[in-house]
Amino acid sequence: MKKLIAGVVLSFSLVTAAHAAEAAKGNPEAGAQNAAVCAGCHGQGGKAPIQGTYPKLSGLGETYLFNQLRLIQSNKRQIAVMAGLLDGKSEQDLRDLAAYFNSQDMPIGQADPELVEAGQKLYRGGNMATNTAACVACHNPQGLGNEPAGFPRLSGQNPGYVEAQLKAYRAGERSTGAMSQIMMDVASRLTDEEIKAVASYVNGLN
Numbered sequence: 001m002k003k004l005i006a007g008v009v010l011s012f013s014l015v016t017a018a019h020a021a022e023a024a025k026g027n028p029e030a031g032a033q034n035a036a037v038c039a040g041c042h043g044q045g046g047k048a049p050i051q052g053t054y055p056k057l058s059g060l061g062e063t064y065l066f067n068q069l070r071l072i073q074s075n076k077r078q079i080a081v082m083a084g085l086l087d088g089k090s091e092q093d094l095r096d097l098a099a100y101f102n103s104q105d106m107p108i109g110q111a112d113p114e115l116v117e118a119g120q121k122l123y124r125g126g127n128m129a130t131n132t133a134a135c136v137a138c139h140n141p142q143g144l145g146n147e148p149a150g151f152p153r154l155s156g157q158n159p160g161y162v163e164a165q166l167k168a169y170r171a172g173e174r175s176t177g178a179m180s181q182i183m184m185d186v187a188s189r190l191t192d193e194e195i196k197a198v199a200s201y202v203n204g205l206n
Contacts, residue, residue: 026062026092031100034093037085038101045104052160058104063150065098077176106156111204119201122194132189135198138182143205150179154202162199166190 035046038057042049046057057065071077073086073094086094111119124141126134135154139145143155154162168174169187187195 026066026095026097026099028096028100028103031096031098034089034097035100038097041081046101047104047107049158049161052158053164054158055161056106056157057101059102059106059156060152061145061147061150062095062098062102063147064145064152065101066095067150069094069097071176077174106153108156108206109159109203111159111202112200115197115200116204118194118197119199122190122198123201123205127189127194130189132194133186135186135202143202155205157202159196159199159203162202163195166195166199167192170195 038046040050041054042057049056068077069086069089070091072079072082073089089097122132123135123143126132138149138151139154143153145151145153165174166183166187169180169183170190172184174180175184190198
């Protein structure tokens with residue numbers, strides 16, 4: 001377990017250093033002008049997606065949002081429903097969009113009472129039996145993420161989206177860079193029940 005924690009801390013440090021110099025510098029006002037098309041799926045301000053498997057974009061973290069928009073634009077992260085939507089956008093356009101969505105408040109949901117205990121245990125303490133690192137190590141005790149490192153906010157995120165992404169990491173279907181490698185390792189150790197519990201827990205975390 002000590003080796004696992006050391007590995008997570010080392011990976012965290014390396015990713016933090018790598019992304020700190022690449023912190024997004026966007027203009028929220030300019031981003032708002034280009035965000036109308038996003039509202040069709042993610043809701044006004046990215047706060048109310050039309051499906052539970054779509055992410056809330058509000059308050060996720062500017063660095064994380066910019067990096068994901070860039071990956072989607074380059075097709076390194078393939079999302080069928082977003083194909084072509086970012087074509088023609090400049091890097092500054094993407095930074096502005098990231099700044100806009102990050103400036104919006106994240107609505108907090110309600111965790112399933114039957115899953116809170118299991119989700120909280122995994123989020124805060126991991127699972128020593130399977131050498132699963134705690135989510136809190138990278139995503140903050142309140143689920144607020146880590147902006148310099150580009151680790152996203154989880155607090156308030158749709159549980160259906162979190163569940164789908166953890167399963168995608170576990171299956172190796174979401175693999176884009178150093179952060180994905182960390183998540184793929186963590187997710188590979190999670191059962192369906194654990195994924196469901198922690199996804200529900202972070203929805204109500206604040």
